[in-house]
Amino acid sequence: MTVATLASEPSSRDRILDVAEGLFARRGYAGVGMKEVADGVGLGKSSVFHHFASKAELYSAVCARILSTIEDRLVRSLAEGGAPQVRLERLVGELMELLAAHPSYARLLLRSLFEDDDLAGDGPEEQAAQRAIGGIMESMATLLKEGMASGVFRASSVPHVLLLTVGQIAFPFASGEFGQEVLGKDVFDPAQVKRLKKEALELVQFGLVEQGRA
Amino acid sequence: MTVATLASEPSSRDRILDVAEGLFARRGYAGVGMKEVADGVGLGKSSVFHHFASKAELYSAVCARILSTIEDRLVRSLAEGGAPQVRLERLVGELMELLAAHPSYARLLLRSLFEDDDLAGDGPEEQAAQRAIGGIMESMATLLKEGMASGVFRASSVPHVLLLTVGQIAFPFASGEFGQEVLGKDVFDPAQVKRLKKEALELVQFGLVEQGRA
DNA sequence: CTCCCAACCGACCGATCGGTCGGATCTACT
């Protein structure tokens, strides 16, 4: 175990995670070679295997780190309290800001959902990741249920709305060149992020049609 | 050139496309080997290379076939006419039904957007795919603009809303096991599709909050 | 000084990758 790593330059392990995160996001699990990761960090391939026993373990560690970051931010946001609508808007806003601040996040996470084997392993990292994702979905579901119970949200199927909304929030930041083409500007440009947030919040509040009620 | 393929069993080329579509959707471009495709069809690897010059060309052909199918359905839907709100609802409904009827579509297309090199080639298939995707986005953007101009849709930024909405519609059908876990049932089960459609349409109409207007 | 151990490396392993090549088989047309 390393002594403390006192706020100075990051350890090799962290630098490996950083490089792997970017590569996995851009090319997917199968598209990245351990040699590539090692070169990106400036180490030999066997040195990477010294820190992570296998490619799958490295991938799990990358996912787990992202998911725990998101979960932290999310529970902190929800803990601030307020009416359901306030909490929802804060949550959506902060989630989008987080995804915008880390361009790898949305892409990597959506990609990981698409792997059919998923995080099928049973290592501690996989378990941590599963727990984090469970916590994230659970707390969002609870918020929606509360809002519906108190009548401030339309009555609807929580799981279905959850699935739809997750896609709405995460997709733009994972869409890469496609998103850039649609917007005409970089999706991660602060002005675009701000606009995306505004439109998403209004979509949640009003929908697309002027003056609700059929 | 084959004579006619008169509605009987599909040609080897089509069977290769079918198998490759499923595999690329489940494991991504880099995660699929040509041997795997060949085995799935029941051919030798070199026979697959007889029909498609390279793996990249096969991938492009798969994408192009899907995109042209979607574009066809979409322009036919829009051509039926009606008020903007009617056209929008019909479009969203048909799009979701199409994605639901072909479980590979959403996953493969979202995955293809995540590849950083995208469909960078300049073969005829790539061009057809690019044209199809352009047509799809263009026609949806036009519909939104018309609705806003006539006041039935809230005034908002068309490109941003487009990006958000595409994610909302496509993600559930790409989310695989994750979606199944959230819903508790298979995403492609007809009852779930119906519910997903209903919730998506209501989200578009009313948003999440009861009785619009802040 | 010695011993230890984490960190690191180059060389190597069997397997698989995308792709090529020469030839076999079949059908259709002359």
Place this chain on the structure above:
DNA sequence: AGTAGATCCGACCGATCGGTCGGTTGGGAG
């Protein structure tokens, strides 16, 4: 019968894959 073209195959190619192994550093503890 002869031939052209489409389809298919087994064997093979160099490169790269994830992963292993033996060994070399270098700093901290005894």
